[in-house]
Amino acid sequence: MAKNYLYLDEKMEKLSWSELTKLHEEKIKKTINSIWNNNQYLQNKLKKAGRSPDDFKTIGDITKFPFMEKRDFLDTYPYGLLCVPRNTLVRMHATSGTSGKKPTVGLYTRNDLEAWTELTARNLVGIGMTNDDVFQNTTSSGLFTGGYGYTQGATRVGAMVIPFGGGMSAKQIQFFIDFQVTTIHAIPSFAMRLGEQAAELGLDPEKDLFLKRAIIGAEGWSESTRQRIEKGLNIKAYDNYGLTEGIGPGVACECLEQNGLHIWSDHFYPEVIDPATGELLGEGERGELVLTSMFKEAMPILRYRTGDITAIYKSQCPCGRTGWIMDRISGRKDEMLIVKGVNLYPSMVEEEVYKLPGTTDNWEMLIKTEGVLDHVYVTVEGKSGTDFAKVKAELEKLLYEATMMKIPVTVVPAGTLPVQEGKVKRYKDLREKPDDFRGYKAK
Ligand code: DLL
Numbered sequence: 001m002a003k004n005y006l007y008l009d010e011k012m013e014k015l016s017w018s019e020l021t022k023l024h025e026e027k028i029k030k031t032i033n034s035i036w037n038n039n040q041y042l043q044n045k046l047k048k049a050g051r052s053p054d055d056f057k058t059i060g061d062i063t064k065f066p067f068m069e070k071r072d073f074l075d076t077y078p079y080g081l082l083c084v085p086r087n088t089l090v091r092m093h094a095t096s097g098t099s100g101k102k103p104t105v106g107l108y109t110r111n112d113l114e115a116w117t118e119l120t121a122r123n124l125v126g127i128g129m130t131n132d133d134v135f136q137n138t139t140s141s142g143l144f145t146g147g148y149g150y151t152q153g154a155t156r157v158g159a160m161v162i163p164f165g166g167g168m169s170a171k172q173i174q175f176f177i178d179f180q181v182t183t184i185h186a187i188p189s190f191a192m193r194l195g196e197q198a199a200e201l202g203l204d205p206e207k208d209l210f211l212k213r214a215i216i217g218a219e220g221w222s223e224s225t226r227q228r229i230e231k232g233l234n235i236k237a238y239d240n241y242g243l244t245e246g247i248g249p250g251v252a253c254e255c256l257e258q259n260g261l262h263i264w265s266d267h268f269y270p271e272v273i274d275p276a277t278g279e280l281l282g283e284g285e286r287g288e289l290v291l292t293s294m295f296k297e298a299m300p301i302l303r304y305r306t307g308d309i310t311a312i313y314k315s316q317c318p319c320g321r322t323g324w325i326m327d328r329i330s331g332r333k334d335e336m337l338i339v340k341g342v343n344l345y346p347s348m349v350e351e352e353v354y355k356l357p358g359t360t361d362n363w364e365m366l367i368k369t370e371g372v373l374d375h376v377y378v379t380v381e382g383k384s385g386t387d388f389a390k391v392k393a394e395l396e397k398l399l400y401e402a403t404m405m406k407i408p409v410t411v412v413p414a415g416t417l418p419v420q421e422g423k424v425k426r427y428k429d430l431r432e433k434p435d436d437f438r439g440y441k442a443k
Helices: 017-038 040-048 059-064 070-075 110-126 145-157 169-178 188-200 223-233 346-353 388-403
Strands: 089-095 104-109 134-137 160-162 183-186 213-217 236-243 248-254 261-263 268-273 287-293 304-310 312-314 324-326 337-339 342-344 359-370 373-382 409-413 427-429
Touching: 017 040, 017 059, 017 287, 040 070, 059 268, 070 104, 089 110, 089 145, 104 110, 110 145, 110 248, 134 145, 134 169, 145 160, 145 183, 145 248, 169 188, 183 188, 188 213, 188 223, 188 359, 213 223, 223 236, 223 346, 236 261, 236 304, 337 373, 346 359, 346 373, 346 388, 373 388, 388 409
Parallel strands: 134 160, 134 183, 183 213, 213 236, 359 427, 373 409
Antiparallel strands: 089 104, 236 248, 248 261, 261 324, 268 287, 287 304, 312 324, 337 342, 359 373
16 A cells, blocks of 8 residues: 655655755854854864864765764763853753763754754654644653654644653553544653553453554664564554764654664754774675754854664655655764674564564663683573463574674563663673773674
């Protein structure tokens, strides 16, 4: 059946490559000028690299400019990356951040807030939501950008918005039924929990719920997680990507095709680099995503190293959107471990864990250095009535096929592993230097 592709801003979502390049050159020049003229810290950074705005003439010149990194955000906390007067700010958001004690902060002018609203609205329209829909946001409207971000975007689309917030899965589901909710925003671990909860309540999602779709992101998830979510709630689950340093959600999102995320290329210019050397990689090569913003006023980013691993392609999507498409994030560069020359991300393990029907949604991975080598151990929970020995044998086989590594699996009864709230971290890295990035390419 032909899909009914919807667009919030069809013109901008379908710019030709020549129009996009023109826009990139014009707007990135503006971003560089703003950084140079309005922020001493960033001006010094450019000067140190021997660069000035005059060095940017065409888009190819962008590689001459130094990268911004997480450090720049943390070192200048709270206001040090501002490029506008403080009294023009209307909002701040933050991520709790795993890279230190200080949160990473995003500050917004009124125009930034407008642009952000437009982008999350684009995501929602792109997955088929209209003003006929009822939208429930299952993340809190607090500092986390997924709360306000989607509540604003869904309001822009004209759906009826229920800003429920996090947790309370049984009550969330009651609201799904009472208000005939069709669209939800959730992080993957909570979307799985909602499916589990619906089953525990004895509901048949096809008959008892009205849900059609979920927009899912903010943490890594795999294709088999998608299948669990889709089956658990009888919906389509769409991946979306964003980060506080960028603007929040609204950087990239899947469309009805569920085949890669459209980077909103009229707002963000993406590059992919080798995280070990900083060298620019080509289309389809996997490495670290680097983003430059084109419209942000308060805190523009220039070649910001996201730490997220993906590959980008020029879109040939049947939906007709142009610009760049990115693969699902396979992990963060600091999560990647190299064991006996194999590059391993927690997401690769998750992909296999969720293939087995007898496991719950909770699992854990431990990485330890023993002798000179890193070893990986996986613990999963088996549902009651499941043959634990069979799950162990099957999962060890699947993990070996996927990673070429022998990963011992322990199966414990459901409810044994601690339940985590919010963004979930499935692995514990007990290696001697867990903070060191050990090189991207296997040596
Ligand atoms: O998580 C923004 C967001 C909210 C995105 C809601 C999507 C939905 P932060 O809290 O700053 O912002 O965390 C950003 O989360 O650098 C990635 O490592 C990770 N991340 C975000 N989206 C995805 C995704 C929000 N779809 C960090 N897949 C990013 C994998 C993701 N990882």
